[in-house]
Amino acid sequence: MTVPNIDEKFISTFADATKETLAVQCAYKVKYGKPFLRGKGKAIVPAIIGVIGISSPSFSGSISVAFTEKIFLELMGNMLGEPFAEITEELEDGVGELINIIFGVVKKTLSQIGYQFHRAIPSVIRGNNISVHSVSTKPVIIIPFFSETSPDTFQIEIVFE
């Protein structure tokens, strides 16, 4: 598999935007680790994934935010101000809104230095033991995220078209 040329500014902006979004909207502090190619590091088994397609001169592909059920319920609980015991249909919308907000922060940051983007409406994938890109032969970069207060983790998956 050919490793794509990675625009490091693009990737770090996405990671920073995720960190900011969760801190402000969900009162949830996280830090992120070094990105790795799928299969070359420890990835989570997500229960819900928000996916957004992006095309720009610097990147074309999709970006996903993938959560385990535990961390997603905690984020939604903080964001909506009430506890949740399971991922309901109504809560699924929340992962779409999170990736919308993250993308908005990225777009605002990168447009200031000349980047331009087009994006699709986010979609949500839910289930047990899912991975959007598990059957893809395209390169997938994973950015691992860690809670600052618990052992919980989640990840961003970047797929190059």
Added chain:
Amino acid sequence: MFSKSTRILVVDDMKTMRRIIKNTLTGLGMTEIMEAEDGSEAWDKIEGVLKEQNPFKLIISDWTMPKVTGLELLKKVRAHHIMGKVPFLLVTAEAEVEQVKEAIAAGVSGYITKPFPPTSLVEKLEAIATKYAMK
């Protein structure tokens, strides 16, 4: 701040964001909150309550929505002979300088950029209430 019986319309295509805003408003004691999924449905609701002689006194709308956007809705509201001066708060995830200028030119009362904590929304509402002397 707005009175607890102020009739408010919350417009966003994402259910979660409507819920976040609604939870903040109900936390302030507001009870007359209606929702719409986009600018088109919002306009239908605006016209509906006008017929009841009980118009919305505050509109909180997302910018990016299918069919009719928040900016288009704002322009339509501002052009209406009864609704023209109603406080209108825009919520946006992509606030760029040009966008902000466009919203101000269209007569927006205030805007808030996602992500935002509930306290920021309350502060924006307080500022708008003061501006419109609706205490």
